[in-house]
Amino acid sequence: MVVPGDGRGRELGFPTANLEMDEGDLPEDGIYAAWARIDDDQPLWAASVSVGANPTFDGDRARRVEVHLHDADLELYGRRLFVTLVALLRPTLRFDRVDALIAQTAEDVIRCRALLADRARVRS
């Protein structure tokens, strides 16, 4: 279920849907390439996913799953997002500067796109 986050993602240029999940269901911290489906909608969205406590901003905060849908900035509060993690890209890092996080996130999205496009070709 998508719940409000801190509303910072859009400012950073990478809006994310924050998922409400039980601690026990959380995957290992890290940045992942993923496919996401909104409720029962047909299309699958390519996505970049962050699992962790956003250590760049606040190391004490609870761990959580944040989903950045590629090429989309949708209002998703209260909707269900079904996410399949495809590959782990890297560990979650603490950046000293926000612009370093933004640059790294931009690189992550490029890598996720390439990886997911490759897998989609293999599948079809």
Ligand SMILES: Cc1cc2nc3c(=O)[nH]c(=O)nc-3n(C[C@H](O)[C@H](O)[C@H](O)COP(=O)(O)O)c2cc1C
């Ligand atoms: C692809 C991607 C990679 C991310 N990598 C990190 C990271 O390494 N370290 C970190 O502190 N936060 C990382 N984040 C999380 C951002 O800090 C977070 O999305 C942003 O602060 C917005 O949070 P909000 O939705 O609560 O406003 C990443 C987010 C995305 C989408």
